[in-house]
Amino acid sequence: MDLEDTLLMMPGPVPVAPRVLRAMSKPMINHRSAEFAGIYADCREVLSSVFQTKNDIFLLSGSGTAGMEAAVGSLVENGDKVIAIENGKFGERFKDIAARYAEVVPVVFEWGLPIDLEIVKEKLEEGAKAITLVHNETSAGILNPAAEIGKLAKKYDALFIMDGVTSLGGDDVKVDEWGVDIAVVGSQKCLAAPPGLAAVSVSEKAFETMKEVTKKPYYTDLLAYKKSGDKPKPETPYTPAIPLFYALQEALHIIKEEGVEARIKRHKTLSESLRAAVAELNIEMFPQLNEYSHYSNTVSAMKAPAGIDGENIKSGMKKRGIIIAGGQERLKSKIFRIGCMGNVTARDVLSTIQQLEIILNERGYIDNLGAGVEAATRVIDRA
């Protein structure tokens, strides 16, 4: 098996379209030039429609985690209180990042459990400068109630910092309508570009707050990005990862051509089709929901079927040319996860279900093949 022939169905990095890969073969240019400024401006414009925002958007050369640190580190410091909501690994990471800069008030639910808004409200009542939320918790396959948290944050005058790393570009994210002060996305998820860039939107209120912060990280200080981004020829404060900008620009053109709304609908349909298939195969979804939460439309987390280790399903799929994900840390072996992100097609999802059926059949968990594919196809055809 050639690694280059595998199908990536993990929650990022996702497959990158050949035209996006080809965009990276262009020679380097001066990053302090009108040419680079044009690329940067073009990326920011398309991202505005993805973020559904009029806020400024900046691109950092770094992973989504760098974007998360930019959000928190630019906004809070020693003496500030930050409410950090956690119901999965990335919520935990946000909490850990916040703890490097401020006093953290953790609101922790077991990974995969839904967020109880009452508890969040109680903590907000005690006062906090900011609140962090992972919108789409990749580690557990759960979509958290961003609109509701936004309302609460507004009511109690806390800045709302949202990790949209795996929702933006694949699911509905209304930065302005929900009142998200800082939203972050990674390039290698639903935007379907290679990893290495983070895009961050910043509200006016957040900018005003940042100006008062005295102790900030350097590379991820968003005020430096604002200063450089506001120039007549917008640029980045430090040398940008030029090929990744070429790639992101092309990936965003693909998004523009498809249309953000159509793209979100495709993600929803395909994830729903996957859920229909696994239900048919007698596999349970991992997250527990309440009325404010949903299954993720960009990554599905399933419980490992009785008697089969999640890692065994993952390695079995890899042998068959499809890369899916297992559980992370405490969820290792207990769950397996299938990404449905970026330019993923019905054919990709159906092929993944087909191989999953073969593996489950080999391990004696199901008797015959085709039921999952059939259930998924019904969902896709109806859409």
Next chain:
Amino acid sequence: MDLEDTLLMMPGPVPVAPRVLRAMSKPMINHRSAEFAGIYADCREVLSSVFQTKNDIFLLSGSGTAGMEAAVGSLVENGDKVIAIENGKFGERFKDIAARYAEVVPVVFEWGLPIDLEIVKEKLEEGAKAITLVHNETSAGILNPAAEIGKLAKKYDALFIMDGVTSLGGDDVKVDEWGVDIAVVGSQKCLAAPPGLAAVSVSEKAFETMKEVTKKPYYTDLLAYKKSGDKPKPETPYTPAIPLFYALQEALHIIKEEGVEARIKRHKTLSESLRAAVAELNIEMFPQLNEYSHYSNTVSAMKAPAGIDGENIKSGMKKRGIIIAGGQERLKSKIFRIGCMGNVTARDVLSTIQQLEIILNERGYIDNLGAGVEAATRVIDRA
């Protein structure tokens, strides 16, 4: 003029070999896989010979500035004293980064002036946890005395943090022999890869110190890179910029094929040839030297000739298809800079000198063409 046809002779980004560009067209892979681990391990091995070190080396997805912050932010915190040597823009940046984390003792020389070791010694005598130095000060074209600073740091028991962003891979850097505790390089300079990665070497002593630091940045915390890098399948703590790893690996293979020693000699010869040319054209070098400092062998900074603005030379060269650099900030208009980094050839340098002569002739500064090229050729032929 097509931008893709220009010759980049600026101090980074530098032209990237077609085989390096092609390496980025490979599809994405899982970054938690044996395949990625192999690429990472290969990069680290070649980098060890570039750094001339047995220390651990890590790759961060971010610019050289991210690497500089990793070095400082992982090592010092509130209450610590850091001596920051400045004789150019990047020395100033190191000072600014250090000020975000600790108390800075600035040792400032005007940009382009040599470092006075006596003053450094005096400050070290007063005690400091660490000292920062920019080895090759790109903004001023001066090579600072790293070996001597290393000796002083050792004598006074300060950790030695060195920005080797524009020297490593192009000039002689002996990390172990000089006692550099943390050295940093950027991918887009003498390594001739695209921008977006920083490589950082860390001594045992630096690791031991880091373990005691309680307040550190998150994304650039080098202990996290050590933990992930020490795994049987080495990885990075956060999603790496995969295409840039493909590119760096290929760029490092080119370095291995040429040989580090031959590569350094080529940089020296070509920069010397450029200096011979400008001397012949009656243009002065910008930096002032003392017995411990040298003209940079990777970027040459020249005073703008009488009556001609440095920016005018830069824009004139751009019209002729060659991108050089002007002066930064307070040096704008006063100097112009020509990079001689990466896979640069004699043909590139001679072509640059030729166009520079044409511009100087057009502006009435020289009478006839060819003298600079001839002087440079003599140096190249002698090598």
